[in-house]
Amino acid sequence: MVYTLALRNFIHDRISLIVTLVGIVFSVVLMAIQIGLYYGSQQVITGMIDHSNAQLWITPIGAQSFDDSAFLKGGEKYAALSRPGVASATDVAVNIMAWKRADGGQQAVVLVGTDSDDKSLMAWNLIEGSVADMYKPNAVIADKAYLADLQVKGVGESGEVNGRKAVIVAITDHIRSFTTLPYLFTTLSRAREFMQLGPNQSGFVIVRVKPDASVAAVRADLQKNLRDVDVLTNEEFRDRSVHHWLFATGAGAALIAGAVLGLIVGVVVVAQTLYASTKDHLNEFATLRALGASAGYIHRVILVQAVLSAIIGYLIGMAEAFAVNWATRDTQLVMLITPGLALALFLITLTMCIFSAIAAIVKVTRIDPAMVFSR
Amino acid sequence: MNAPPMLEARGITRLLGEPPVQVQALKGVTLSLQPGELTLLMGPSGSGKTTLLSIFGCILAPTEGELKIAGKSTKGMTAEQLAELRRSSIGFIFQAYNLFPTLTAEENVMLALDVRRKAVTNPRQTAREALINVGLGHRLKSYPSKLSGGERQRVSIARSLIGDPSIILADEPTAALDGVNGKAVMELLSKISLDTSRSVFVVTHDSRILPFADRIVRIEDGNIVSDVRQKRA
Structure with missing residues (x-):
């Protein structure tokens, strides 16, 4: 029943649901695009080196x-x-x-x-x-x-x-x-x-x-x-190139900052909406507590809501990110969304939503079940 | 009444609020609930009825005194241990029903069963039977918003009974109901209280329900002022 209650609470308030999902989708799309561009840039920067079949590079100093x-x-x-x-x-x-x-x-x-x-x-x-x-x-x-x-x-x-x-x-x-x-x-x-x-x-x-x-x-x-030469391994030359273009120029830092911004927006939006949803259902949580539900039972309801938000938001967000990727496939912009990145983004989204549930959990932990008798 | 009491309260006091604005809501209440009995607690507003109900329900801890549920003292119990005691021994009926608006009548009862961690083969069937027993077999799939006040209270009663708790605590169960529905609810509670493995404790202002009680306890200003047994109608 934890899942049923969480799901019903989740879809009950449509406005809150939409706000939550928009926040997560925004976050996922921003992170996917920024990190995808970062990976894409890395691939572009090292493309020649990766196709060189080299073990060592002799380069000008x-x-x-x-x-x-x-x-x-x-x-x-x-x-x-x-x-x-x-x-x-x-x-x-x-x-x-x-x-x-x-x-x-x-x-x-x-x-x-x-x-x-x-x-x-x-x-x-x-x-x-x-x-x-x-x-x-x-x-x-x-x-x-x-x-x-x-x-x-x-x-x-x-x-x-x-x-x-x-x-x-x-x-x-x-x-x-x-x-x-x-x-x-x-x-x-x-x-x-x-x-x-x-x-x-x-x-x-x-x-x-x-x-x-x-x-x-x-x-x-x-x-x-x-x-008057540098002799570098393939790895060293890759690292030096990536460092030069992505960090010495600040381009990579900008991409990472964008991804972090996406994460922060996601955390704030999800935390706010989950907290608001919990407040809206506070009387129900107090009733659950009065009926004898353990704190863990109530926390699970909130966490399931958070996980549901994460899964649905992630799926929509990634669909949008792949659409952007497809739309830009023939441009000079290289976005690389690998299976590893997709998995990492799912775990990040999940962690973000669970982390965002903390405020709601703290709120519900302090709940006074005596409020069930308030008229 | 030789059977051991379902609930035993001795010298219960309770302070509400923070110093310096503190009120002594209960001033040494001693009361026990016997099995197979429907006890009414009556008294004016602010007399301490709800505070006593909250303490009996292990929701509020007494400032002083001792509460025993099924012979087990609640003294020193943690919040989780008290929740476990509520799960195993206490069923609540609320004035405002406190049903979950996003769940059907059947699911509201199933939720209580889930909270109580009762191992039943078919929780849905168990919930259905509980609702059929309170006359709601035709409203299993209805959401609370589609039920009348009387029907909601009957769902609340079915929910309180699921898992077979030994104590049913009802907070003004008829206050929001008209005469016909109020009578129906009290008839149901009266029937429930005939079970000798259970005790029903009802806090009320409603003098219309006096005939349904085995015992009428009056409280004023935090003190029990009368405790009368009667033959119920």
Whole structure:
């Protein structure tokens, strides 16, 4: 009967029910979007690193992220290959370049050039064309989300990169950059031409170690023997990139603050409405107490109400969050709602509602059952 | 009356309010309730009737004196122990019925059964039987707002009886009812009190119900001033 009573009390006052649910839904949607954007941003920031197949990165000293446009001095690939334990070393050229649009205007792009015979960091999620097309003259690969920014409609259309012709030969999907600058993939040699780099120069060197070698030992050896570089593990480079974009810039803090704000709004609204509902039903709780209900029995009624609020509010809120996610799927905004995040949000919502029930429980704990005799 | 009393109160006093504005609502009340008896407690407003009822119901603790329910002293009991005593031994009937507006008549009775933690095979059937016994077999699914005052009070009586408590405490059960419904309710309480495993204690202002009582206790200014047994009508 605890569940029946809680459910009936919950739906009895429609206005209170709507206010409670609106509060929870607002809270869940805000948290889901903010944390989803945070996770999405994290995924975007580390997208290149995650697809690099690297174990170690040789970067210019102090390189903060993959999009950092500094260059190595040159020859680091061969220096790395000469060290024990190194199985392969691949140059990657990365730099922000200017894409000349059809209307004569310019769009900044991040050009990524990788070694043609290496599988590291090749364009992925291809929806038109193939990686092999990258070897055609002047070829570059762009993402679907940025075609409008580049003022091209698809494969075969062209523009200019640093005054040199560039032709779109393949299209990817969902390769976004945190800076919103479009990534353009091309071969390493063409990238060097675009960037006017020396034949052995690059932005990063991706290193894989031999199966029997220790990543930590190779890393230490490379750091010791290569000059003016940082040698980072994949994890360290990910963390450094995420920290740079999300925390050094304050963007991540803003997203987290939004999520916390959602949580606070949820707690306040649910606490207020549950408290008001408890006050409305105080005489009934006093009657329950007079009939001999234990404090625990009465608390359960309130907690079940809180849990019901949480479940219904969560389901509506997540449906809305997924709708927002779906509506923005082709924009430059990346929102990532993983099953883990969905579960975490459910637990947070549940905790928020149960926490919010504390004021109501305190109120009912102090109830005077003698009020049942008040006329 | 050789059977042990269902309820025994000795030298009960009760102070209400905080110093310096304190009132002694009860001034050493001694009273016991016998099984199979319907006792009326009558007295003017402010005489201490409701305070005594609250103490008998283990809702208020006496300032001094001792209360025993089914031979068990309530002295030193915690709030939870008192609640357990109410669950096991006491049924309440309120003037304002105190039914749960969001539950049907049947569910109101089932709720009391659930609170009392009585292990019954079919709580719904048990609740239905209780309502049928008070003449509400046709109103099982009705919400309190759809019931007349008399019907609500009969639901309240069914609720008080569920789980078979030994003491029924009724607070002005006929005050909000017209003559016909008031008489019907009292007939029901009178019938209930014939059960020798139970005692019924009714606080009232309503002199129309005097014929239904086995015993009439009068209280004034916190003192019992008369205690008369009579042959009920």
